Amino acid sequence: MESTLGAGIVIAEALQNQLAWLENVWLWITFLGDPKILFLFYFPAAYYASRRVGIAVLWISLITEWLNLIFKWFLFGDRPFWWVHESGYYSQAPAQVHQFPSSCETGPGSPSGHCMITGAALWPIMTALSSQVATRARSRWVRVMPSLAYCTFLLAVGLSRIFILAHFPHQVLAGLITGAVLGWLMTPRVPMERELSFYGLTALALMLGTSLIYWTLFTLGLDLSCRLTSGGDRVATQRRQMSFNSIKPG
Numbered sequence: 001m002e003s004t005l006g007a008g009i010v011i012a013e014a015l016q017n018q019l020a021w022l023e024n025v026w027l028w029i030t031f032l033g034d035p036k037i038l039f040l041f042y043f044p045a046a047y048y049a050s051r052r053v054g055i056a057v058l059w060i061s062l063i064t065e066w067l068n069l070i071f072k073w074f075l076f077g078d079r080p081f082w083w084v085h086e087s088g089y090y091s092q093a094p095a096q097v098h099q100f101p102s103s104c105e106t107g108p109g110s111p112s113g114h115c116m117i118t119g120a121a122l123w124p125i126m127t128a129l130s131s132q133v134a135t136r137a138r139s140r141w142v143r144v145m146p147s148l149a150y151c152t153f154l155l156a157v158g159l160s161r162i163f164i165l166a167h168f169p170h171q172v173l174a175g176l177i178t179g180a181v182l183g184w185l186m187t188p189r190v191p192m193e194r195e196l197s198f199y200g201l202t203a204l205a206l207m208l209g210t211s212l213i214y215w216t217l218f219t220l221g222l223d224l225s226c227r228l229t230s231g232g233d234r235v236a237t238q239r240r241q242m243s244f245n246s247i248k249p250g
Contacts, residue, residue, distance in 0.1 A: 077110025123183025
């Protein structure tokens, strides 16, 4: 696993060195791929265009957000920004990497939430656009444009997360695959005409399920709110106070 993480740092360093001139573009893309934007922009826009698609985007966003949290609790996954120092990697192979405001995320990193949640939630938009284009266009290339745009955007989001040291490549890949699969599975099964009590009970079940899993893991010695290891020697708040003189600020 250490070799995989080391290779991820090499890839991030190559991206930062070779595509440094696209820094502002990467930061903008990672902003557009933030799950919060799903609720602030993508959902309202989709709902305005089609009530059915809008509800699908909202429902899938909520469920996938919950699943991503649970996955991260079980899979953990280091963040490149922290791992470089904590693992001693820098002392063995000094890496010329830059930090950004979004690099300092302290939660578990696997799988990437930007890729998984956004990828799943945008799936109903992509399929709706594909259906519309298919009925109006004869050209095969025009018909595949929604799918191509979907894949291109998510690939760019994934690269942006690697660029800013928020995720390792394998975490991004896991998020992309999981998001696409969840989007494909959930889009045809979105509850459309259900009573309000159904959504209330679903929200309650998710909340109770989250609490149960959290306290179960906490009882086993995992303090997920502070990212403690079983030995309790790594606290996120302490990690923010580490010296990063060997990492250049972006």
